[in-house]
Amino acid sequence: MAVSLDLPADAALAERHEKAPAVGERLPVHSAVCFGCADIPHGLRLASWVADDEAGAAVVTSRMELRPDQQGAPGLLHGGLLTSAFDEVLGSVVALVTRPCVTARLETDFRRPMPIGRTLWLRGRVDGRRGRKLYVSGTAHLDDEHGPVVGTAKALFLKVEMEHFLKNSRPEDLEALGVSPEQIRAARS
Numbered sequence: 667m668a669v670s671l672d673l674p675a676d677a678a679l680a681e682r683h684e685k686a687p688a689v690g691e692r693l694p695v696h697s698a699v700c701f702g703c704a705d706i707p708h709g710l711r712l713a714s715w716v717a718d719d720e721a722g723a724a725v726v727t728s729r730m731e732l733r734p735d736q737q738g739a740p741g742l743l744h745g746g747l748l749t750s751a752f753d754e755v756l757g758s759v760v761a762l763v764t765r766p767c768v769t770a771r772l773e774t775d776f777r778r779p780m781p782i783g784r785t786l787w788l789r790g791r792v793d794g795r796r797g798r799k800l801y802v803s804g805t806a807h808l809d810d811e812h813g814p815v816v817g818t819a820k821a822l823f824l825k826v827e828m829e830h831f832l833k834n835s836r837p838e839d840l841e842a843l844g845v846s847p848e849q850i851r852a853a854r855s
């Protein structure tokens with residue numbers, strides 16, 4: 667049975683890490699080949715900034731231009747791409763608190779159609795943390811940050827160790843990041 671994504675009563679506030687970018691700063695791409703944020707032809711090409719939050723929680727705002735090559739129904743964004751966009755935004759906001767983390771569970775509600783040629787503004791917030799678990803939520807708005815809500819999301823991210831990638835990623839991709847074959851072998855032995 668699916669585990670609830672509701673914030674537990676004993677979750678702690680999840681503030682930005684002291685070394686995380688400040689409010690207003692644009693986030694750098696976290697990988698030159700990332701489907702969500704890298705400047706690659708087939709990617710979502712999300713641009714993201716650290717945003718403010720009254721309660722002091724970590725928040726990210728992202729912009730996504732909806733392109734003709736992203737259609738599902740004619741003239742409308744494919745729904746799975748909204749889920750992918752939420753995964754990127756929520757993964758980015760979690761990385762302001764602690765990292766590395768991976769998505770364990772992600773739910774998307776599709777509220778309104780998203781026409782191609784328009785702009786989505788997404789907002790992701792870390793609502794709280796309990797141990798390795800980070801509870802996050804997001805909203806997607808059409809045309810501007812306060813435009814109509816077209817989708818909402820809730821997710822659970824889990825903090826993992828670097829071994830998660832050393833054991834599971836393709837060796838050639840790890841080596842391209844500077845990881846030695848010995849480190850990869852050691853993690854997998």
Ligand SMILES: CCCCCCCCCCCCCCCC(=O)SCCNC(=O)CCNC(=O)[C@H](O)C(C)(C)COP(=O)(O)OP(=O)(O)OC[C@H]1O[C@@H](n2cnc3c(N)ncnc32)[C@H](O)[C@@H]1OP(=O)(O)O
Binds near residue numbers: 670758767768770840
């Ligand atoms: C040198 C290398 C460079 C690397 C550079 C890194 C760069 C970083 C870039 C990030 C970029 C972001 C981009 C977008 C984010 C992705 O795209 S992440 C990719 C998609 N996600 C994945 O591939 C994750 C695949 N799943 C897994 O690996 C494992 O299932 C997980 C998530 C790590 C959990 O496994 P586990 O650590 O063994 O945890 P486990 O003991 O099963 O569960 C711990 C707790 O979490 C709960 N839990 C686990 N799964 C779930 C679930 N699905 N639902 C609800 N609760 C759950 C359990 O019930 C348990 O609860 P408690 O009993 O403690 O109360």
